[in-house]
Amino acid sequence: MRNIILSIAFFSIFSCNNSENKIEFTPSAVKEINEIVKVIIAEDSLEVFENAKDKKMLCKELIRLNIYIPEKPKNGKIPPPPPPSFNDVSITDLMHYDRNSTFFKAVDSLYLIKQNLNPEKLEIDSNIVGQINFTTKDKEISKKKAEQPYSYYEMTIPVFSLDNQVAYVELNYYCGRLCGSGKSVYLKKNNGKWKVIEKWRTWIS
Numbered sequence: 008m009r010n011i012i013l014s015i016a017f018f019s020i021f022s023c024n025n026s027e028n029k030i031e032f033t034p035s036a037v038k039e040i041n042e043i044v045k046v047i048i049a050e051d052s053l054e055v056f057e058n059a060k061d062k063k064m065l066c067k068e069l070i071r072l073n074i075y076i077p078e079k080p081k082n083g084k085i086p087p088p089p090p091p092s093f094n095d096v097s098i099t100d101l102m103h104y105d106r107n108s109t110f111f112k113a114v115d116s117l118y119l120i121k122q123n124l125n126p127e128k129l130e131i132d133s134n135i136v137g138q139i140n141f142t143t144k145d146k147e148i149s150k151k152k153a154e155q156p157y158s159y160y161e162m163t164i165p166v167f168s169l170d171n172q173v174a175y176v177e178l179n180y181y182c183g184r185l186c187g188s189g190k191s192v193y194l195k196k197n198n199g200k201w202k203v204i205e206k207w208r209t210w211i212s
Contacts, residue, residue, distance in 0.1 A: 030124050041135035043165050043174060043201050044069070047192055048136070050203045051178065053160060057138045064142040064159040068128040072163040072177060074098055074119055093189065093210075094163050094177055101166070101175060104193050104205050110175075111168050118169045129164050147181070158182040165194070172196045177209065187212045 032040070048055060048065075055065040073095045101119060104110045111119060133139060142159050150157040159181055165174040172195065179189040193205040 029126060030122065032126075032129070037129075037132065038135060039171075039201075040069070040129065040165055041132045043176060043194060044131055044162060045136045046194065046201045046203060047162065047176060047178060048139075051192075051206075055139050055160060057140055062140050064140050064147075065131075066144055066147075066159060066161040067141040068130050068143065069162050069164045070094060070144075071123075071125045071127050072096060072166055072175075074101065074123055074166065076120075093179060096175075096177070096191075100191075104191070104207065110173060110193055110205075115168045119166055122166045125164050125166075156183070174201070185212050 047053070053063065053065070054061045055063050071094075075095060075097055077097045077099055098116060098119060102109065102111050102113075102116070131139070131141070133141070144161065147157045147159050161179045161181070163177045165176045167174050174194045176192045176194070177189060178192055179187070181187045188211040189209040191207045191209050192203055194201050195204045196202075
């Protein structure tokens with residue numbers, strides 16, 4: 008029943024012109040998003056600051072996370088999961104970070120789906136996050152096409168609960184054809200400060 012409701016909501020959201028429904032972040036929301044980026048950099052010890060010993064790069068732009076609804080079982084058979092895709096996550100996985108513990112609540116479901124209307128990209132504010140070794144995805148793709156070494160982190164735009172007390176981000180690291188990894192990062196607000204509460208490996212190459 009929940010899948011049916013979510014499906015209806017999903018299609019009703021996208022039946023309108025997307026340009027009219029794009030989410031516009033308020034200055035306070037942008038600040039909060041950048042604070043989350045700062046927390047993830049610190050808690051994962053990402054050496055992306057300009058004064059770091061082992062300098063790595065971070066994409067200047069956060070990218071949109073696509074949230075999808077899994078297919079319903081057909082004839083009692085559960086359909087196979089879709090092929091691995093970076094920065095796509097099912098609503099089911101968002102709701103339960105370890106398949107047993109609830110992270111987002113049922114009341115958050117429609118709000119999470121609505122965040123598919125986030126902008127495709129959001130630039131990180133170095134005034135909040137700090138002096139970072141920034142790069143762009145286009146620059147790194149150009150290196151890859153030219154068969155030059157590349158190494159960089161990329162984060163998604165956080166998605167939030169309806170009460171703005173929990174958030175989810177995906178962090179990916181790319182360093183070559185057979186070099187890279189990704190993780191899911193779950194955060195919770197404690198006394199007004201964001202804190203990472205769970206991290207799960209999503210892929211490794």
